[in-house]
Amino acid sequence: MPIALLALAIGAFGIGTTEFVMMGVLPQAATDFGVDIPTAGHLISGYALGVVVGAPLLTAAAVRLPRKTMLLAMMALFTVGNTLFALAPNQEFGVVFRFVAGLPHGAFFGAGAVVASGLVDKSNRAKAVSMMFLGLTLANVVGVPLGTLLGQQVGWRATFAVVAVIGLVAMAAIARLVPHQGRPADPSLRGELGAFKRPQVWLALAIVTFGLGGVFACLSYIAPMLTDVAGYSPSQVTLLLSLAGVGMTIGNLLGGRLADKALMPSLYVALLSLAAVLGIFTVTAQGKVSAAITIFFVGVAGFMIGPMLQARIMEKAGGTPSLVSAAVQSAFNIANSIGAYLGGLVIAGGLGLVAPNWIGALLAVFGLSLAAVSGGLDRKAAKRPVLVEA
Incomplete structure (x- = not known):
């Protein structure tokens, strides 16, 4: 590199x-x-x-x-x-x-x-x-x-x-x-804004918002989950967050390699894995060892998605990728807000501190459904006959 x-x-x-x-x-x-x-x-x-x-x-x-x-x-x-x-x-x-x-x-x-x-x-x-x-x-x-x-x-x-x-x-x-x-190559704002006319660009941003929203529904409330449910002391939470960070690092590197080999199939697997891990975390959060193992895999599954979607959106933006590539970060922070808000709602509703994991799993499944729609549009476009001028 x-x-x-x-x-x-x-x-x-x-x-x-x-x-x-x-x-x-x-x-x-x-x-x-x-x-x-x-x-x-x-x-x-x-x-x-x-x-x-x-x-x-x-x-x-x-x-x-x-x-x-x-x-x-x-x-x-x-x-x-x-x-x-x-x-x-x-x-x-x-x-x-x-x-x-x-x-x-x-x-x-x-x-x-x-x-x-x-x-x-x-x-x-x-x-x-x-x-x-x-x-x-x-x-x-x-x-x-x-x-x-x-x-x-x-x-x-x-x-x-x-x-x-x-x-x-x-x-x-x-x-x-x-x-x-x-x-x-095309230093015009009109050209950059033109990329937003493409449905696939909006689908990719929506997958970021809802798919990664699942990660933040969990991580926003990870400290009380680890202390009040798993039984860790507050001083141990920092180490566990570092463990999640190691998982994020591995997931990021793995996601980049898989995206270069088979982008959309890898994205499906990553979103499905995230939904599964978050669902499992509702059970494993009850024990110290199982919670630590699961939080590592939340980091892996969640951050596999990032480089895949960054590559996807630049691919769909064509020759004007700068503005839509930056928009991914806006979508990322909106995902943070949505995940934290919905996770807080279920806790306030009395469903318990592990309930945000269920919200996260549902958001990941919704992101997966959007990815399936995006993949379907790819297949439809591939079948469309190409007109060649005589």
């Missing part, structure tokens, strides 16, 4: 760390800002809103830029946002700066996925994209636990200062290792 993928992975590592470490240092930030935990939770939703807004808008605004320039600009904005957040004087400014830090998230991954796939031949494109996303999954294994520990021992501001430094390292690596990309 090209060394340039390392630069993209470093950027992804920084983004993954800043997105998820906020959950680990939320109590420290709440105390520092003098607010309660629910109010401090706006620091998480502020970032997510930045991702949803920034992915399409920044990609559209920079559609004429060379993609290497786009990557450098997004990492610069990422670094500025995290630096400002580390210096935030109060909760209100903190939410604004978290929003700023989230703006480049989707645009970076959108441009990065296009760059990664362009560095290799067609048979290795999904694998190359998965190598970039390896940084995101490793953030859950290394970045988030260490960032949480740093925040607990030194202060949450130190955590985000380190994240800003990672942003600077990523910028240096991109400048040094990523080759000049030139301007996109």
Whole structure:
């Protein structure tokens, strides 16, 4: 694999760390800002809103830029946002700066996925994209636990200062290792928006939203499941989340390789496996060992889907993949919101702490049905006669 993928992975590592470490240092930030935990939770939703807004808008605004320039600009904005957040004087400014830090998230991954796939031949494109996303999954294994520990021992501001430094390292690596990309072949916003006229693009985004929504229905409430149901102590949850992160890393790499061999069959298997594992987790959550094993496989099954859908949507976007590739990150964060919301509803309804796993399984099955529709459209198109001009 090209060394340039390392630069993209470093950027992804920084983004993954800043997105998820906020959950680990939320109590420290709440105390520092003098607010309660629910109010401090706006620091998480502020970032997510930045991702949803920034992915399409920044990609559209920079559609004429060379993609290497786009990557450098997004990492610069990422670094500025995290630096400002580390210096935030109060909760209100903190939410604004978290929003700023989230703006480049989707645009970076959108441009990065296009760059990664362009560095290799067609048979290795999904694998190359998965190598970039390896940084995101490793953030859950290394970045988030260490960032949480740093925040607990030194202060949450130190955590985000380190994240800003990672942003600077990523910028240096991109400048040094990523080759000049030139301007996109069709540097027009109209051309990029034209990809959204294709039903297959919307189906792929819907599969992201609902299929991965199943993962977040489970993971959003994994801490109380592990403590109140499986019987782990709060201090052990961090290690178990790292175990889930290892599963995510393996699933991401496996998903990229399978997608290059047989994309749609692999996607069917991944969604079916996710539904099955989440269903099984409703039972295995009752025991410590079985819960730990299952949470690992939730990570594997859930994150196999990511590189498959990234490859799928770039394939269906044709020659204008940047905007729809960035839109995947918006769909990812919408999946996060939907999964967390529905999981919270069933808990509030008195169905128990493991009930979000059933919701997750149902969402994965719905994602599988959408994938089946998408595959059916492929088969229908393949049977359509091709008209050849005389």
